[in-house]
Amino acid sequence: MVQASLDGILLGILFALIAYGMALQWGVMNIINIAQGDLVILGGYIAYTMYLAGIHPAWGVIVSPIIMYFVGWTLYKLVINKVVDRDLFISILATFGIAIVFQQLMNFVFGADVVVAQSEYGTTMLFDNSVTLPNSKIFAAFISVIYAIGLVVYMRRSRLGRAIRATAQNARAAKILGVDTEKVYAATFGINAALCGIAGALISITLTLHPYVGLPYTVRSFMIVIVAGLGNLPAVALSGMGLGLFEEFADYILGTEFRIGAVFMLLVFILVYRRFKLSKKREYLK
Amino acid sequence: MNKLVKLFITSISAITLALVSYTSSFAKVDGEYIVLGSAISLTGKYSSNGVHTQNGYNMAVDRINKMGGVEVQGKKYKFEIIYYDDESNPKRAAQLAERLIKQDGVHYMLGPYSSGLTKAIAPVTEKYKIPMVEANGASRSLFTKGYKYLFAVLSPANQYLEVAIDLAVEKNGGKPVRIAQAFEQDAFSQDVRLGILDAAKRTGSEIIIDDKLPKELNDMAATLAKVKATKPDVLVVSGHTKGALTAIRQISEMKVDVPMLAMTHCDAAKLSKQHGKNSEYALCASQWHKNLSYKDKFFGGGKKYDKDFKKEFGYAPPYQSAESSAALLVFKDAFERANSFDRDAVRDALKDTDMQTFYGNIKFGPGGQNVAKPMILFQVRCKGDTCENKVVAPTKWASDKFYHPIPKWSERS
Numbered sequence: 001m002v003q004a005s006l007d008g009i010l011l012g013i014l015f016a017l018i019a020y021g022m023a024l025q026w027g028v029m030n031i032i033n034i035a036q037g038d039l040v041i042l043g044g045y046i047a048y049t050m051y052l053a054g055i056h057p058a059w060g061v062i063v064s065p066i067i068m069y070f071v072g073w074t075l076y077k078l079v080i081n082k083v084v085d086r087d088l089f090i091s092i093l094a095t096f097g098i099a100i101v102f103q104q105l106m107n108f109v110f111g112a113d114v115v116v117a118q119s120e121y122g123t124t125m126l127f128d129n130s131v132t133l134p135n136s137k138i139f140a141a142f143i144s145v146i147y148a149i150g151l152v153v154y155m156r157r158s159r160l161g162r163a164i165r166a167t168a169q170n171a172r173a174a175k176i177l178g179v180d181t182e183k184v185y186a187a188t189f190g191i192n193a194a195l196c197g198i199a200g201a202l203i204s205i206t207l208t209l210h211p212y213v214g215l216p217y218t219v220r221s222f223m224i225v226i227v228a229g230l231g232n233l234p235a236v237a238l239s240g241m242g243l244g245l246f247e248e249f250a251d252y253i254l255g256t257e258f259r260i261g262a263v264f265m266l267l268v269f270i271l272v273y274r275r276f277k278l279s280k281k282r283e284y285l286k
Numbered sequence: 287m288n289k290l291v292k293l294f295i296t297s298i299s300a301i302t303l304a305l306v307s308y309t310s311s312f313a314k315v316d317g318e319y320i321v322l323g324s325a326i327s328l329t330g331k332y333s334s335n336g337v338h339t340q341n342g343y344n345m346a347v348d349r350i351n352k353m354g355g356v357e358v359q360g361k362k363y364k365f366e367i368i369y370y371d372d373e374s375n376p377k378r379a380a381q382l383a384e385r386l387i388k389q390d391g392v393h394y395m396l397g398p399y400s401s402g403l404t405k406a407i408a409p410v411t412e413k414y415k416i417p418m419v420e421a422n423g424a425s426r427s428l429f430t431k432g433y434k435y436l437f438a439v440l441s442p443a444n445q446y447l448e449v450a451i452d453l454a455v456e457k458n459g460g461k462p463v464r465i466a467q468a469f470e471q472d473a474f475s476q477d478v479r480l481g482i483l484d485a486a487k488r489t490g491s492e493i494i495i496d497d498k499l500p501k502e503l504n505d506m507a508a509t510l511a512k513v514k515a516t517k518p519d520v521l522v523v524s525g526h527t528k529g530a531l532t533a534i535r536q537i538s539e540m541k542v543d544v545p546m547l548a549m550t551h552c553d554a555a556k557l558s559k560q561h562g563k564n565s566e567y568a569l570c571a572s573q574w575h576k577n578l579s580y581k582d583k584f585f586g587g588g589k590k591y592d593k594d595f596k597k598e599f600g601y602a603p604p605y606q607s608a609e610s611s612a613a614l615l616v617f618k619d620a621f622e623r624a625n626s627f628d629r630d631a632v633r634d635a636l637k638d639t640d641m642q643t644f645y646g647n648i649k650f651g652p653g654g655q656n657v658a659k660p661m662i663l664f665q666v667r668c669k670g671d672t673c674e675n676k677v678v679a680p681t682k683w684a685s686d687k688f689y690h691p692i693p694k695w696s697e698r699s
Contacts, residue, residue, distance in 0.1 A: 114555060
């Protein structure tokens, strides 16, 4: 039980990081990024490439976001800027296309084999070896928290952070007041990709990488954001951990075969519940 | 601009037309060539194993052609293969099989990679009565449908790890064992599971954990937590390369102690290389190993095949390549015995196949599966930091003794 809870929480923190990136660009640009998971995997492959070159993959948490920022920025300039103020459906289609292109490119460059990077961090044992915590997972959670805090401070304090928040609240007003929204959008998408890069690097040392496993990460972050709402970091972190816990327990109690199924069931349940709540609210407005 | 686009489209369609008419000028036998067709995964998630398969086919075609080709009615023929990329997609594979048969006039097929794609193609080849020799579809359900034109050179999936259970019982002094198992939810892994169920029933062993892993599997910590709590005698895991890599990573991280760990896809996952010492003592099922003592006149033995393959393609052949090469040897043998290009005559000859290749003995059972070749088990053993796969069963080919039980993590350096 303790084992499952700890595993769930550590994993959940990692999910929360990915979800925070999604919440950020969803809130600012009104884009649901289906390629989110694939950006994560690409970030993971960057760390893996470093590992192959003999560099410790943990450095990936610094290198990968830098490279991914530019990947995100370029992606914005090439594709996203054309769909940013269009219908939500168009952006979903566009990012879905990007996801497929990324999968095939990663398959082409890195091959279809499943790969792992070794951190050699060892394991922490608790309660007389009955609970084991891989240090790599603790490291992953720790790094996620550091980056998340850094990002919150950055959003509050820096000029760009304020510009991003202003654009999220009202893009037109921000534009009138002299914010270069185009630049803000590009930066937001870049930051999102960078967050994915960090998460990917952490996944390369805790789980496995494969060109086609991006989608489950997209679905998880989508769900966390739906539960937590946009632009609310503590809620994102909490719902991330909640999801991690839920997954581990579903796995432990119902069996592994129901793990992903349980996540989807929860998604359906939450969507229905939210709709129900919203319709109640609407009655007051009548 | 518009004109340019039009010109572009016209030229593309002209080229396509030219290509189509070129390829359809092939037939089952074109001049001195016997044309075989294959849909193969060159892109998509099976692309690495798809390429291993293609390399195996190509290697055998070259070798057979160089050594005199196929003799039918006193005339020498050479093999030639038309390939299409099925993008690792079953629907696409079935379409391409139709296309090979109807447009390209192919009368003999080689299998694709994976059980799933073979399952997609088999109904098509069956419908057109096209003999297909396949080397990479091991799922048991392929051989229970009563297909008459399907022949597989490999052992069916349910045999993969049965031997491991027998071995565990033997090490337990002939007494039944307690088994924990986790299998991915796909045709192949579930067939491996059926094999374990049979073996458990036969030996009176008890299955205490029976988890199914999702296809998006990347975390099996919960299963392993159960294993830690229940302490089984054997842990069996099968979930393609992802399953093998995830299992070893998390078993070593969570310090799960089991006396015996049996898996599939260790060599495809390059387990000993990717996980090094953490993968030591893992027991793996394999269709083939270069140390086996089977022989044929085309490739010599396993070691020679290994050497030649390395020279040609720059890497050691995985069993997927070896079994693919064997498929061509089976076709050659069948054509020569049929002494005809009649599809049904070739099919009958295939049915009566009884031969030895460097890959193993081949004789087809009533469902088309190879019944003459046992699976082998190897164990990952390390010397210093280099780890290697050593054959440990069956005893006839064992190069090393099976190490049992696996030392506890606290005792491992």
